[in-house]
Amino acid sequence: MDKVTIYSTPTCVYCKMAKEFFTKNNVAYEEFNVASDLKAREDMVNKSHQLGVPVIDIGGKVVVGFDQKTLEGLLGMK
Amino acid sequence: MYDLIIVGGGPGGVAAGVYAARKKIKTALITDSFGGQSLVSNGIENWIGTKIISGFDLAKSLEEHLRAQAGIDIIDGDLVAAVAKRDDGTFLVTTKNGKSLETKYILLTSGSRRKRLGVPGEDQFDGKGVVFCTTCDAPLFGGKTVAVVGGGNSALEGVEDLLQYASKIYLIVRTEVLRGDPVTQEKVKSHPNVEILWNTVIEEIHGGGEPQFVNGIKYKNVKTGEEKELSLDGVFVEIGLTPNSDFVKDLVQLNEVGHVVVDHKTQQTSAAGIWAAGDVSDVLYDQNNISVGDAIKATLNIYDKIKKS
Numbered sequence: 001m002d003k004v005t006i007y008s009t010p011t012c013v014y015c016k017m018a019k020e021f022f023t024k025n026n027v028a029y030e031e032f033n034v035a036s037d038l039k040a041r042e043d044m045v046n047k048s049h050q051l052g053v054p055v056i057d058i059g060g061k062v063v064v065g066f067d068q069k070t071l072e073g074l075l076g077m078k
Numbered sequence: 079m080y081d082l083i084i085v086g087g088g089p090g091g092v093a094a095g096v097y098a099a100r101k102k103i104k105t106a107l108i109t110d111s112f113g114g115q116s117l118v119s120n121g122i123e124n125w126i127g128t129k130i131i132s133g134f135d136l137a138k139s140l141e142e143h144l145r146a147q148a149g150i151d152i153i154d155g156d157l158v159a160a161v162a163k164r165d166d167g168t169f170l171v172t173t174k175n176g177k178s179l180e181t182k183y184i185l186l187t188s189g190s191r192r193k194r195l196g197v198p199g200e201d202q203f204d205g206k207g208v209v210f211c212t213t214c215d216a217p218l219f220g221g222k223t224v225a226v227v228g229g230g231n232s233a234l235e236g237v238e239d240l241l242q243y244a245s246k247i248y249l250i251v252r253t254e255v256l257r258g259d260p261v262t263q264e265k266v267k268s269h270p271n272v273e274i275l276w277n278t279v280i281e282e283i284h285g286g287g288e289p290q291f292v293n294g295i296k297y298k299n300v301k302t303g304e305e306k307e308l309s310l311d312g313v314f315v316e317i318g319l320t321p322n323s324d325f326v327k328d329l330v331q332l333n334e335v336g337h338v339v340v341d342h343k344t345q346q347t348s349a350a351g352i353w354a355a356g357d358v359s360d361v362l363y364d365q366n367n368i369s370v371g372d373a374i375k376a377t378l379n380i381y382d383k384i385k386k387s
Contacts, residue, residue: 011239012214013118013134017111035217049289050205051218064205068155069175 002059002074004029007044011035014066015054021068027075080106080151080181081384082377083171085158086322088114089366090187090356090373092140097377099147103384106151106179107144108158108171113137114189115319115357116366118213126367136366153177158188161326167351183380186326186338186347186354187373190319190364195227199283199292200315207292208283209314212236216314219244224312225295226250227280233316234258237266240314248308249274250297277301283313321358333360345376353380 004022006029008015022029032040034053047062048055056063058074084094087109098105116122119133131139144152157174161184164170171179192210194200200208209215212226216239224244226236229251235258240247249266254276256263266272275297282296294309321336331339331348337360338347345353353376355361356369 009214009217011120011217012211013132014211014214016134035220041218045289048205051207051291052205052209052211052215053218 001027002061003057004059004075005032005057006030007032007034007040007053007055007057009033009035009053012053018054018056018066018071021066021071025075025077079168080104080179082106082183082185082380083108083169083179083181084185084187085109085171086114086187086189086356086358087112087140087144087154088187088189088356088369089116089136089140090114090189090369091185092144093370094185094187094355094373094377095144095150095152096147097374098380099150101377101381102149103377103381104149106153106181108153108156108173108179110155110157111137112141112144112154114366114369118211120213122366124365124367158325161329163329163349163351169351182351183383184352185345185373185376185380186323186330186352186358187356187369188322188325188358189369190321190357192315193317193320195280195315195317197280197282199285200313203283203285203290203292203313206285206290207312209312212239212314212316216240216243219312221245222311223309224248224314225280225308225310226314226316228316228318229253229256229258230316230318231258231262232318234262234266236314236316237269237272238262241269241271244312245271246310247272248310250278250280251276252279252300253277275299280313281305319357319364323358326352330354337361344379345372346379 034041044055081104084091084107095107116133121130123130159174160172162170220243223246225248227250277300284294286293298305329349338354340359345355355372355376357364
């Protein structure tokens, strides 16, 4: 399965929803808190060319925001 | 053919869904997500029966309550795109994902969404310094200079969120008064890192660099007509809400700002077979608890109608 990375802030509810979606579907993910991790923030900006969270990287495909349909597509679900 | 389609999954829509299911009304509820606008709130302290609950937890508890009902079809992750009235008085509801559903009655609990500024640069720099979810993205502006636009509670709370991070906050207010809670107003007004620009509107948002991010704004004092430039890193838009009524604008009467006009005794709209409740309606107070009550009122009225027919 493709590696899944999420860039988030602790106050971001859409990040929580995305993580809950991964957990519910047994998708392992790595999380970076870009509120405190400046290196990760830079990576996130380089990948997504923007500064909003969440940013989700699924095997090199980058999604901004929590869009369940897109995630399901990229993860090969349904 | 459904008896009822409920549009929206905020507190109103869920309340209607629970009541409709318990009355055994053949119902579908269509929503992109649960919880409504409170979803992004850190703590809701006026949801009756609960001292404090986050918007996220409220959304989860609403969804769980709805899913516990037997006999209601829940279509989530989707949005209503269009509603058409047919010659026999029933409706055809189509969704963004291409579903078509037939129904006798419709309850609109589609709430509202954030208003945008409508100035050059706003779309271009959305996510690149222009922010529509302050609670989400405030932590990314540590040590930065930002502007918050608006004079109501959401703008003041946005400033409060940002005080932990940003080094300088301009609060851009179109009028001469703040409308939010007095306690928050005092905190914001007296904070040394906050400067309030009264009678001011943003005319343009600029950007630069590679990748391009916000680097400034042009603003105007609406009283004097004076225009100025300001260098900053972020623009947080908190200027209120606009109702999600576009998909029924040709079917029901809307007021001048787009709220669906209802009879407040029954929640019926100007169109036979369509009811509305909550923030999408012309209710005087946009409150979770009120949306719940009004949506239940609508559902009971719909049930009366079904019993009679």
